[in-house]
Amino acid sequence: MSTEKTINLRVNGREETATIPPHRTLLEALRGLGHVDVKCGCEKGDCGACAVLVDGEAVDSCLTLAQSAEGREITTLQGLGTPEAPHPLQQSFAELGAAQCGYCTPGMIIASESLLRKNPAPSDEELRIALSGNLCRCTGYVKIFEAVQAAAAVMRQTGETK
Amino acid sequence: MTAHDTIQPNLRFSQVGKSLTRTDAPGKAMGRTPYAGDYVMPGMLHAKVLRADIASARLKRLDVSKARALPGVVCVLTAADMPDRTIATDIPGQTGRDRLKTEQQILIKERVRYFGEPLALIAAESADIAEKARRLIEFELEPIPGVYSPEEALAPGAPVVQGTDNVVSTHKIRKGDTDAGFAEADMIVENTYVTPFQEHAFLEPEAGLAWVDENEVITIRVCTQVIEHFRAVADAIGVPHNKVRIMGAMVGGGFGGKEDVTVETYLAILAQKTRRPVRLEFTREDSFVGHGNRHSMTLKYRTGVKRDGKITALDVQILADAGAYVYLSPYVLLYSAVNAPGPYRVENLNVHARAVATNNMFTSAFRGFGGLQAAAGYEQQMDEVANAISMDRLEFRRRNYLQTGDPISTGFVPPSAIWTEKCADLAWEALGDPTPSEGPVKIGRGIGAFQQSYGRLTFLHDTSEAWVGIEMDGTVTVRSGVTDIGAGQASSLAQIAAEILGVTLPNVTVYNSDSQVTPLAGTTTATRALYMTGNAARLAAEAVRERLAEVAAEKFGVDVAQIGMEFNRVFVTDDSAKGMTIADLVKLAASRGVHRSELAIFRAPFTDVLDPETGQGQAHPDYAYGAHAIEVAVDTETGEVKVLKSVAAHDVGQCINRAAVEGQIHGGVQNGLGYALTEEMLYKEGRLMTPSFSEYLMPTAMDMPPVESIILESRSGLGPFGSKGIGEPSMTPVPPAVANAIADAIGVRVFEMPITPERIWRALEAARG
Amino acid sequence: MYGEFDLTIPKTLQEAVKSLTAGGKRAVPLAGGTNVLVDVRSQRLAPERIVDLGRIGGLRGITVDGGRVTLGPRTTVSDLLASEEIAATAPALVESARVFAGQMVRNTATVAGNIACGSPAADLVPPLLALDAEVTLTGTTGSRTLALCDFYTGYKSDQRAPGELITAIGWPVPAKGSFGSFYKLARRKGDAITVVGVAVGLGLKGGRCVGVRIALGSVAPTPMRARKAEGLLEGEAPVPERIARAALAAAQECSPIDDVRATGEYRRKMVEVLVARLVNNAVQTG
Structure with missing residues (x-):
């Protein structure tokens, strides 16, 4: 039977502790710890709203068991930047109208960041493939593509990606 | 009223019309905007809904004893715990008309009418316990004969789902003499078009948190398009209207799917029973059966036409699937009927529209609201008629477009510009050089023009309120009940107030969507938020400005007309050296006791209902017009479609935020492409077979074409600064444009959407014989 | 998500196999989690034990050695896309990886998991079948290697004994001049379940087809090889009539069903x- 376990999660650079049963997903655990910038859209990996970086790569936190994530480096949207020092993706999403209802935005920016870490100058096709697991119902993705490319250009200039 | 092609031609703006960063954007991009599902409270309970798994059945047994006995379960409710409690499924209105008899049991008492209808509510100390309890409830449903299409529902002796014969609404429009018109025609073209159910598929599932506050008010923080359902919720749980408060949050997408009551009633009952905070968040599977979808319709078009392209008569028969409960079907159907001829002159018109109850999921509001299904009918038919008389598709349309000042189907003359022709020509031209066909891949192009109202039905007597106040430091607060569903509804109010009061956008804060605290502004539906609440905010801001301008005029010894306010400064327009900051002006005004705020109400035109026999009269305040052009590549061996180009041309009246207008257009294209090509709600005896985003397929980043937006500003609309609206219009012309492009590519038409690869392959096989 | 299972996170393969064997039929290995957790959530799967393989070292990676490509079982779909060796030796596998779900799923979903999930629509399997891939299974009594085409025994069932895990996937580097491709027909371009998947591998020698392998997805209880079609092409000149006959044979030897995505007929x-299109492309490329 499922027994609870106390685990340490490293979220946005800080150690946090949660006592959770085996079936608790990383999505649920993170939201339970107050990281509500991680959004729940489908709980089965179809929409990408819950994407977080685990050791630098975007994963669906709904398809990750929290206990399995112990010790990994977890980054949520809030971990990318602050209002005082926003990440270039956050800046461009806000300024270029890439967030409408905003519910897909956390996962969309995380997926974009994961792409840009591997590929700082993605082609349009590469960008579309990278974001195909993040559904958006408001924007038709058009301004999202613009915002990611704008941020990528800024990041290439400032050397935030190598 | 005379119609205007343009009004206010020489406006100069400092804030309006620009692509300014929306007030809500930074919080969303930083991940710091709270949504309804993000709120928690100490001692909060977690709720779950148990649903029926058969669409047409009688409840034989419902045993919740094991669930109730589970430690940590606080409350399990069934219909037995709330005898005769119903929830209204009508829209809140100010008409004083009787409600339609459309009430639905909150929980099933005896009869199940659709797959997913709620049987029981559970509240427990944790979500795990609630889910475990849900699985412990035993129930037995005895299937009873159901009806799963309008045709079945209308058959003699069919099982009755609603009313006496399943017909839940009928609308007629009669104009001229169709018999004479058809007799005069050189050719009569008749086709039947089928449009599908559609799921809103907002990314945020329905969620809310309810508690009883210090005033004994049941307070619900919820994602909704309509906070004014507090009245319906209060009626359902048997408390006075002022004992339910609905607080919105930034909504994670609506599109009409959060227009009806969703989680609110369940939350209110559970909070009332337990007197503890209760949180309920629908799963995605709940969401698929937790709000009404778009009506599937069958539209039969019969057009009489002369060889020179004149339409002599049009007969349209519409049959809509209302699903198991009425909800907004009568209104959706009315939109279909009014818009049945589209943006075309039809002097001899006969429209007969019926909505019929079935045991499918109930259907209700969805972006386009019946006008969209009509567009799928009239625009495909326009292509078919043009082909029949061998006339160019655009030329045939040009000979029939409504022009500014023309009456529409109901005899009403829209007061604003009708620029359909201009939009269609520009969109078509923007497609540029055709892409060449290659091997089995054929290229085709299509156009879709449209007519779509903005503002609610005028017999609903719509009003909206907003409060605007200015602080001593020159910052502005707007308070209004309007809900923000992601289109920038709140930010638009800020931009309007900023423009009028001469401040910059970051200096405005909007408080919205609280039914007890913010002035009631009506719904965020029907492309009405900008028109209605925008006007209310405009009126309030203008009143404040007028009082401040008087103070400034006196201070500078000039006429009020000479006072300008811009970029946080007030100045004399022909002597800008004379001026001061807005902040100093407000302090000066305050020291004189000048009233620095205003609560304004805006009223739409009030009319009576349309004539029940002829459908003549005014249905809406005004209409938006535009067109969409599409180029597709169709693989004639597999039936796969790739959309290559998509050009939208809309007269929006006046942009408030240009980037937001473009964003609405892009989203409308995604919605419309999905509807036309990939999104399909499949039912098997009422059971939804596609209850997830891996089965119900909206376009992904890999499916979207580039979108070009051509935005025209006639400044002739009824909204602030001559604006119209773009929320619904952006989507309406897309599906028929896609269908027409595919038909152009392959030479045969697929009469049923979504136009899947298999349907294309079958149409081609049939044509190949 | 709700489920009543215990979770073990072993550090070695031996521990994992032991834990799975002890758990019997109700024990389930967890790799990327993109199938297993979806099935647990929907109650299609109700395991008593989940064994997470994520902490076992050495299970992830791509090696090319002695004319053979070997994948660690926890090699992810994204790993395939990032690999120059895979791009050079298995283009069809890259094509299927590119249209495999979405980025987050590709970042965690594993090759072994895609094989073991047993879905007829598992997109990596047709290209692997067309590469003549083999899988190595490891259990308490040791390891064995079998051809991927012999792995499946029926819908969602395979040769694994309780406790046995896929521990390697390998195939011979295709000969120079051979051609491989994959096409996914689906209801939308991105992140969709396959309606029909076809992988073709073949070479041309003296104007004749050699090493013909045609694999199909989503048209039978398991991904399958179209043996009759292959036989019609092997050693033959790829003239249009011959290709058409082979394509028709492939269509006849599969057994597709109707579902929410398409009919069996389509x-x-x-x-x-x-099949005709991919073989034609191969012939034209070669």
Whole structure:
């Protein structure tokens, strides 16, 4: 039977502790710890709203068991930047109208960041493939593509990606 | 009223019309905007809904004893715990008309009418316990004969789902003499078009948190398009209207799917029973059966036409699937009927529209609201008629477009510009050089023009309120009940107030969507938020400005007309050296006791209902017009479609935020492409077979074409600064444009959407014989 | 998500196998989690034990050695896309990886998991079948290697004994001049379940087809090889009539069903269209 376990999660650079049963997903655990910038859209990996970086790569936190994530480096949207020092993706999403209802935005920016870490100058096709697991119902993705490319250009200039 | 092609031609703006960063954007991009599902409270309970798994059945047994006995379960409710409690499924209105008899049991008492209808509510100390309890409830449903299409529902002796014969609404429009018109025609073209159910598929599932506050008010923080359902919720749980408060949050997408009551009633009952905070968040599977979808319709078009392209008569028969409960079907159907001829002159018109109850999921509001299904009918038919008389598709349309000042189907003359022709020509031209066909891949192009109202039905007597106040430091607060569903509804109010009061956008804060605290502004539906609440905010801001301008005029010894306010400064327009900051002006005004705020109400035109026999009269305040052009590549061996180009041309009246207008257009294209090509709600005896985003397929980043937006500003609309609206219009012309492009590519038409690869392959096989 | 299972996170393969064997039929290995957790959530799967393989070292990676490509079982779909060796030796596998779900799923979903999930629509399997891949299974009594085409025994069932894990996937580097491609027909371009998947591998020698392998997805209880079609092409000149006969044979030897995505009739026809198309492309490329 499922027994609870106390685990340490490293979220946005800080150690946090949660006592959770085996079936608790990383999505649920993170939201339970107050990281509500991680959004729940489908709980089965179809929409990408819950994407977080685990050791630098975007994963669906709904398809990750929290206990399995112990010790990994977890980054949520809030971990990318602050209002005082926003990440270039956050800046461009806000300024270029890439967030409408905003519910897909956390996962969309995380997926974009994961792409840009591997590929700082993605082609349009590469960008579309990278974001195909993040559904958006408001924007038709058009301004999202613009915002990611704008941020990528800024990041290439400032050397935030190598 | 005379119609205007343009009004206010020489406006100069400092804030309006620009692509300014929306007030809500930074919080969303930083991940710091709270949504309804993000709120928690100490001692909060977690709720779950148990649903029926058969669409047409009688409840034989419902045993919740094991669930109730589970430690940590606080409350399990069934219909037995709330005898005769119903929830209204009508829209809140100010008409004083009787409600339609459309009430639905909150929980099933005896009869199940659709797959997913709620049987029981559970509240427990944790979500795990609630889910475990849900699985412990035993129930037995005895299937009873159901009806799963309008045709079945209308058959003699069919099982009755609603009313006496399943017909839940009928609308007629009669104009001229169709018999004479058809007799005069050189050719009569008749086709039947089928449009599908559609799921809103907002990314945020329905969620809310309810508690009883210090005033004994049941307070619900919820994602909704309509906070004014507090009245319906209060009626359902048997408390006075002022004992339910609905607080919105930034909504994670609506599109009409959060227009009806969703989680609110369940939350209110559970909070009332337990007197503890209760949180309920629908799963995605709940969401698929937790709000009404778009009506599937069958539209039969019969057009009489002369060889020179004149339409002599049009007969349209519409049959809509209302699903198991009425909800907004009568209104959706009315939109279909009014818009049945589209943006075309039809002097001899006969429209007969019926909505019929079935045991499918109930259907209700969805972006386009019946006008969209009509567009799928009239625009495909326009292509078919043009082909029949061998006339160019655009030329045939040009000979029939409504022009500014023309009456529409109901005899009403829209007061604003009708620029359909201009939009269609520009969109078509923007497609540029055709892409060449290659091997089995054929290229085709299509156009879709449209007519779509903005503002609610005028017999609903719509009003909206907003409060605007200015602080001593020159910052502005707007308070209004309007809900923000992601289109920038709140930010638009800020931009309007900023423009009028001469401040910059970051200096405005909007408080919205609280039914007890913010002035009631009506719904965020029907492309009405900008028109209605925008006007209310405009009126309030203008009143404040007028009082401040008087103070400034006196201070500078000039006429009020000479006072300008811009970029946080007030100045004399022909002597800008004379001026001061807005902040100093407000302090000066305050020291004189000048009233620095205003609560304004805006009223739409009030009319009576349309004539029940002829459908003549005014249905809406005004209409938006535009067109969409599409180029597709169709693989004639597999039936796969790739959309290559998509050009939208809309007269929006006046942009408030240009980037937001473009964003609405892009989203409308995604919605419309999905509807036309990939999104399909499949039912098997009422059971939804596609209850997830891996089965119900909206376009992904890999499916979207580039979108070009051509935005025209006639400044002739009824909204602030001559604006119209773009929320619904952006989507309406897309599906028929896609269908027409595919038909152009392959030479045969697929009469049923979504136009899947298999349907294309079958149409081609049939044509190949 | 709710489920009543215990979770073990072993550090070695031996521990994992032991834990799975002890758990019997109700124990489930967890790799990327993109199938297993979806099935647990929907109650299609109700394991008593989940064994997470994520902490076992050495299970992830791509090696090319002695004319053979070997994948660690926890190699992810994204790993395939990032690999120059895979791009050079298995282009069809890259094509299927590119249209495999979405980025987050590709970042965690594993090759072994895609094989073991047993879905007829598992997109990596047709290209692997067309590469003549083998899988190595490891259990308490040791390891064994079998051809991937012999792995499946029926819908969602395979040769694994309780406790046995896929521990390697390998194939011979295709000969120079051979051609491989994959096409996914689906209801939308991105992140969709396949309606028909076709992978073709073949070479040309003296104007004749050699090493012909045609694999099909979503048209039978398991991904399958179209043996009759292969036989019609092997050693033959790829003239249009011959290709058409082979394509028709492929369509006849599969057994597609109707579901929410398409009818069996359409799927069968599309097998014919796509097999002919991919073989033609191969011939023209070669």
